[in-house]
Amino acid sequence: xxxxxxxxxxxxxxxxxxxxxxxxxxxxxxxxxxxxxxxxxxxxxxxxxxxxxxxxxxxxxxxxxxxxxxxxxxxxxxxxxxxxxxxxxxxxxxxxxxxxxxxxxxxxxxxxxxxxxxxxxxxxxxxxxxxxxxxxxxxxxxxxxxxxxxxxxxxxxxxxxxxxxxxxxxxxxxxxxxxxxxxxxxxxxxxxxxxxxxxxxxxxxxxxxxxxxxxxxxxxxxxxxxxxxxxxxxxxxxxxxxxxxxxxxxxxxxxxxxxxx
Amino acid sequence: xxxxxxxxxxxxxxxxxxxxxxxxxxxxxxxxxxxxxxxxxxxxxxxxxxxxxxxxxxxxxxxxxxxxxxxxxxxxxxxxxxxxxxxxxxxxxxxxxxxxxxxxxxxxxxxxxxxxxxxxxxxxxxxxxxxxxxxxxxxxxxxxxxxxxxxxxxxxxxxxxxxxxxxxxxxxxxxxxxxxxxxxxxxxxxxxxxxxxxxxxxxxxxxxxxxxxxxxxxxxxxxxxxxxxxxxxxxxxxxxxxxxxxxxxxxxxxxxxxxxxxxxxxxxxxxxxxxxxxxxxxxxxxxxxxxxxxxxxxxxxxxxxxxxxxxxxxxxxxxxxxxxxxxxxxxxxxxxxxxxxxxxxxxxxxxxxxxxxxxxxxxxxxxxxxxxxxxxxxxxx
Numbered sequence: 145x146x147x148x149x150x151x152x153x154x155x156x157x158x159x160x161x162x163x164x165x166x167x168x169x170x171x172x173x174x175x176x177x178x179x180x181x182x183x184x185x186x187x188x189x190x191x192x193x194x195x196x197x198x199x200x201x202x203x204x205x206x207x208x209x210x211x212x213x214x215x216x217x218x219x220x221x222x223x224x225x226x227x228x229x230x231x232x233x234x235x236x237x238x239x240x241x242x243x244x245x246x247x248x249x250x251x252x253x254x255x256x257x258x259x260x261x262x263x264x265x266x267x268x269x270x271x272x273x274x275x276x277x278x279x280x281x282x283x284x285x286x287x288x289x290x291x292x293x294x295x296x297x298x299x300x301x302x303x304x305x306x307x308x309x310x311x312x313x314x315x316x317x318x319x320x321x322x323x324x325x326x327x328x329x330x331x332x333x334x335x336x337x338x339x340x341x342x343x344x345x346x347x348x349x350x351x352x353x354x355x356x357x358x359x360x361x362x363x364x365x366x367x368x369x370x371x372x373x374x375x376x377x378x379x380x381x382x383x384x385x386x387x388x389x390x391x392x393x394x395x396x397x398x399x400x401x402x403x404x405x
Numbered sequence: 406x407x408x409x410x411x412x413x414x415x416x417x418x419x420x421x422x423x424x425x426x427x428x429x430x431x432x433x434x435x436x437x438x439x440x441x442x443x444x445x446x447x448x449x450x451x452x453x454x455x456x457x458x459x460x461x462x463x464x465x466x467x468x469x470x471x472x473x474x475x476x477x478x479x480x481x482x483x484x485x486x487x488x489x490x491x492x493x494x495x496x497x498x499x500x501x502x503x504x505x506x507x508x509x510x511x512x513x514x515x516x517x518x519x520x521x522x523x524x525x526x527x528x529x530x531x532x533x534x535x536x537x538x539x540x541x542x543x544x545x546x547x548x549x550x551x552x553x554x555x556x557x558x559x560x561x562x563x564x565x566x567x568x569x570x571x572x573x574x575x576x577x578x579x580x581x582x583x584x585x586x587x588x589x590x591x592x593x594x595x596x597x598x599x600x601x602x603x604x605x606x607x608x609x610x611x612x613x614x615x616x617x618x619x620x621x622x623x624x625x626x627x628x629x630x631x632x633x634x635x636x637x638x639x640x641x642x643x644x645x646x647x648x649x650x651x652x653x654x655x656x657x658x659x660x661x662x663x664x665x666x667x668x669x670x671x672x673x674x675x676x677x678x679x680x681x682x683x684x685x686x687x688x689x690x691x692x693x694x695x696x697x698x699x700x701x702x703x704x705x706x707x708x709x710x711x712x713x714x715x716x717x718x719x720x721x722x723x724x725x726x727x728x729x730x731x732x733x734x735x736x737x738x739x740x741x742x743x744x745x746x747x748x749x750x751x752x753x754x755x756x757x758x759x760x761x762x763x764x765x766x767x768x769x770x771x772x773x774x775x776x777x778x779x780x781x782x783x784x785x786x
Contacts, residue, residue, distance in 0.1 A: 210771060266776060
């Protein structure tokens with residue numbers, strides 16, 4: 145039985161097709177100004193990738209993410225908090241803490257042994273510690289997101305960026321540039337500042353091993369390293385692209401719904 | 406606000422809550438009645454009522470920005486006084502004959518300073534509210550209430566006798582009893598009134614003179630007595646927090662399937678769960694005791710957290726609450742630590758707790774919906 149998960153985020157749309165317990169195909173597209181279109185584009189590509197003819201080949205589809213109410217072909221929607229937890233736990237059943245950093249949100253979830261969310265914390269009306277924040281910093285530094293992520297680019301003497309506000313943090317970075325600080329130390333400072341913020345959120349829900357990162361920003365290696373140092377635990381790597389964890393979770397829930405109905 | 410209530414009494418009450426000025430206030434004033442605005446549920450409104458004055462609780466309802474008031478506040482002041490003072494600067498409160506502030510918190514205290522300097526309201530006073538709960542504080546507050554009684558009497562040229570105070574207390578208690586009857590209906594498996602609708606009714610209670618309000622409430626109770634709610638819900642929730650006067654906020658929670666069946670907010674149970682002693686020989690003393698010691702406690706009061714926590718647990722039992730949402734306006738210092746303690750206490754009794762930060766005017770609806778939906782999902786609902 146084929147089922148689908150579609151995660152329409154603020155920055156990208158993700159679609160996953162599952163056959164029982166294996167991922168048949170997945171696809172990521174940049175978000176458009178129309179969530180319906182984003183959802184359709186991602187799912188069309190995933191369907192193509194799976195060698196299927198059309199949407200009707202999917203028994204059940206669950207939508208998630210910011211645009212979850214606007215996935216036109218979804219049978220129902222589930223919050224991205226539940227979906228990321230389910231997805232990450234399925235990809236690695238040892239996971240008990242999930243840090244999901246997307247385009248405009250960061251969330252931390254604590255999980256039980258079945259992948260059910262026990263507690264969660266989420267950034268409140270603020271872009272600090274999200275993809276938007278990294279995009280703004282990359283623009284100011286002119287280094288691209290790769291420049292912020294790259295492990296070679298993490299200075300050993302990180303600058304202190306204390307502002308919790310993205311806009312003010314940007315001003316702080318401009319000041320550092322003008323003071324002539326090395327780029328790698330600024331980059332390490334940026335990743336540290338986000339790691340500190342996530343550290344506080346992890347403390348709210350309570351840290352339990354293993355900890356996995358999901359969402360687009362989980363690909364930021366510099367951030368992962370900074371977070372490991374701050375938390376004192378290793379970040380567990382997932383066997384699949386962590387950006388699709390939410391869509392995987394949605395597809396898993398779709399599978400359950402399809403078999404129970 | 407989503408509503409399928411057809412009761413005309415409800416419609417009238419909801420209309421009063423949805424703006425500042427309303428027909429009942431207009432009517433009161435056209436007959437020569439005076440109106441005094443007040444901040445905070447610790448203000449003894451019975452004294453105003455005994456002076457023949459309509460107490461009107463200050464809100465920023467309808468505000469869309471704080472561009473006028475921002476000059477007088479800093480970026481760490483909470484948005485409630487900013488929006489409310491902005492409405493005043495726009496002239497929305499020109500109908501007031503007086504303003505009664507109280508040292509409930511530093512943000513509201515600053516409204517007093519700025520109002521005095523910038524607006525010509527003839528009678529402006531600030532009351533000093535003790536920080537602790539105890540007998541010496543009751544004695545202190547008794548004195549404050551006595552000063553208010555004297556100053557009101559002098560300014561408005563009325564004599565506020567003990568008898569008039571007792572009458573006002575009895576009338577206000579009647580409102581409290583009717584409001585408790587409304588809450589009683591929410592204990593049902595299918596309450597005939599939602600949390601958002603109830604909040605509108607409660608907000609109207611501090612914006613309409615007591616007699617017509619009580620009459621509307623009686624009619625509403627009659628209208629609801631025989632009906633059951635048709636609303637499907639995933640869980641029964643309680644909302645705990647501070648100044649929340651916007652039914653739309655609860656509407657969003659209920660739109661996700663979390664039916665709000667009770668609360669501890671200062672437009673809800675904290676204003677009416679117990680009565681003031683209406684037969685006391687010393688009515689001023691009775692009011693002081695009520696506002697300091699007897700009414701459900703607010704986190705601004707020091708050393709009283711255990712009583713507050715017990716109050717929540719009593720409500721959870723009575724209303725069969727499945728989960729609790731703690732809301733806090735950004736920069737509110739009283740509620741920041743309180744919600745952490747609530748979370749710990751509720752965890753011990755197995756009640757899920759979600760903390761939400763908010764602004765005075767509803768914003769970030771998408772994030773709010775995600776949190777509520779995820780909260781209900783974590784509850785397995």
